[in-house]
Amino acid sequence: MEGYCTPAWDFLLEYDTPRIVLIKNRTVGVINRLVQLGILAYVIGWVLVWEKGYQEFDSIIGSVTTKVKGLAFTNSTLLEEHVWDAADYVIPSQQESSFFVMTNVILTKNQVQGRCPELPNKTSRCKSDSDCAAGYHDPHSNGILTGKCVNYNEKVQTCEIFAWCPVENDTVIPKPAILGAAENFTVLIKNSIAFPKFHFSKRNILTNANTSYLKACRFNRKNDPFCPIFRLGDMVQEAGEDFQQLAVQGGVMGLFIEWNCNLDQSPSQCVPKYAFQRLDNKHYSETLSPGYNFRFAKYFINKNGTETRTLIKAYGIRFEVEVFGRAGKFDIIPTMINIGSGLALLGVATILCDIIVLYLLKKSNYYKEKKFKYVEDYELGIESENSYGTIENSGNTN
Numbered sequence: 001m002e003g004y005c006t007p008a009w010d011f012l013l014e015y016d017t018p019r020i021v022l023i024k025n026r027t028v029g030v031i032n033r034l035v036q037l038g039i040l041a042y043v044i045g046w047v048l049v050w051e052k053g054y055q056e057f058d059s060i061i062g063s064v065t066t067k068v069k070g071l072a073f074t075n076s077t078l079l080e081e082h083v084w085d086a087a088d089y090v091i092p093s094q095q096e097s098s099f100f101v102m103t104n105v106i107l108t109k110n111q112v113q114g115r116c117p118e119l120p121n122k123t124s125r126c127k128s129d130s131d132c133a134a135g136y137h138d139p140h141s142n143g144i145l146t147g148k149c150v151n152y153n154e155k156v157q158t159c160e161i162f163a164w165c166p167v168e169n170d171t172v173i174p175k176p177a178i179l180g181a182a183e184n185f186t187v188l189i190k191n192s193i194a195f196p197k198f199h200f201s202k203r204n205i206l207t208n209a210n211t212s213y214l215k216a217c218r219f220n221r222k223n224d225p226f227c228p229i230f231r232l233g234d235m236v237q238e239a240g241e242d243f244q245q246l247a248v249q250g251g252v253m254g255l256f257i258e259w260n261c262n263l264d265q266s267p268s269q270c271v272p273k274y275a276f277q278r279l280d281n282k283h284y285s286e287t288l289s290p291g292y293n294f295r296f297a298k299y300f301i302n303k304n305g306t307e308t309r310t311l312i313k314a315y316g317i318r319f320e321v322e323v324f325g326r327a328g329k330f331d332i333i334p335t336m337i338n339i340g341s342g343l344a345l346l347g348v349a350t351i352l353c354d355i356i357v358l359y360l361l362k363k364s365n366y367y368k369e370k371k372f373k374y375v376e377d378y379e380l381g382i383e384s385e386n387s388y389g390t391i392e393n394s395g396n397t398n
């Protein structure tokens, strides 16, 4: 009964500790140890070792520059003998983390502002001037109708337009691709990366490379996986595509450079991993708006002062270079956090065993009685105060 009358300052000189109930039951004991073992295995094996929970991580920053090399020779009726070099087929000549290589082309030379017949199709065909409403044009037109109906050739008449003449005829895409030789072009990809948190920087031209090696090497997954020079055909092949087929209509390719570095090891172990994938959906694009193309023009001023242009519809492959990765290094803070949360997880074993002992076992009522101390409601408690006291006393004498 003394406990009830303790003066307030006595609290300072007290210590309380929870009572532990030790249950000698083999099943529960085994389950308890198994769960604890499982949690320890998870914390040590998975969190600390596999997921490197003892490390601090930093994500990558970096830059990419590219240089394409190679020559293509064509001998067509339109262009006759023509050599294409990087300045012709890399458009634009520099881009951020990507480059475009023209693989197929429709050229329309010597266009001038003037009047000429529109390409024949259902709406542009005409029989008389009344079929052609002057001033009409829509987003698909090549020019603005003049209101006349003229001969496109001996058989067909079409509406005359004011436009860059003669108009481009892109109904037939050259096949095989005019610049199919781009398969043999090479690209040097220079990638510098840094992990600022760890003051670590590196590039994909490894330190053991020398000038003669860099001139001759080609990326090859088996024999030379660190050469930064890639043959375009190899990149497309690695992505499981056929270059000559892709070259006709163009497409978008991804080159992924992955840097996953463990800076607890030697810096020379921190090396790039290359992967290739086609990024535009081949199957979706086969029928509807396939491939990748755009138009541009080169302008000239004739001797007589008229402006002339060569219109180029370029089909090609855009290569997107994406750099990603992270580096990890030992750090005491994440280590302590992970160990701490692992230890806290051990409490799951207690909860699980409590559920088994108090609710699932046959003798659960017996264990409940042993674990919990039942206290009556206040009024009832006053009535049975005496017996309450005896329990307390008998507890003390044992």
Ligand SMILES: *[C@@H]1O[C@H](CO)[C@@H](O)[C@H](O)[C@H]1NC(C)=O
Binding pocket: 075, 080, 081
């Ligand atoms: C290009 O083709 C023409 C005939 O089409 C031929 O006379 C000429 O020799 C060819 N040029 C080369 C370099 O092969």
Ligand SMILES: *[C@@H]1O[C@H](CO)[C@@H](O)[C@H](O)[C@H]1NC(C)=O
Binding pocket: 118, 119, 121, 122, 123, 124, 137, 138, 140, 141, 142
């Ligand atoms: C035919 O050509 C005209 C003008 O060039 C264009 O406005 C129209 O959309 C075209 N029609 C079809 C069916 O392609």
Ligand SMILES: *[C@@H]1O[C@H](CO)[C@@H](O)[C@H](O)[C@H]1NC(C)=O
Binding pocket: 119, 120, 169, 170, 171, 172
């Ligand atoms: C467009 O060019 C192709 C071949 O280059 C030709 O077969 C076709 O008839 C041309 N179309 C028109 C409308 O002139």
Ligand SMILES: *[C@@H]1O[C@H](CO)[C@@H](O)[C@H](O)[C@H]1NC(C)=O
Binding pocket: 180, 181, 182, 183, 184
């Ligand atoms: C690429 O080069 C090889 C040999 O250098 C040659 O046999 C092949 O025909 C070339 N491919 C193309 C598409 O020009």
Ligand SMILES: *[C@@H]1O[C@H](CO)[C@@H](O)[C@H](O)[C@H]1NC(C)=O
Binding pocket: 208, 209, 210, 211, 212, 213
């Ligand atoms: C360049 O490195 C290669 C091996 O990577 C070696 O065989 C060659 O002798 C080196 N050349 C020079 C000039 O150091």
Ligand SMILES: *[C@@H]1O[C@H](CO)[C@@H](O)[C@H](O)[C@H]1NC(C)=O
Binding pocket: 302, 303, 304, 305, 306
């Ligand atoms: C200017 O010269 C070009 C050929 O060089 C010719 O096709 C064009 O008709 C000329 N234009 C005028 C206005 O003389």
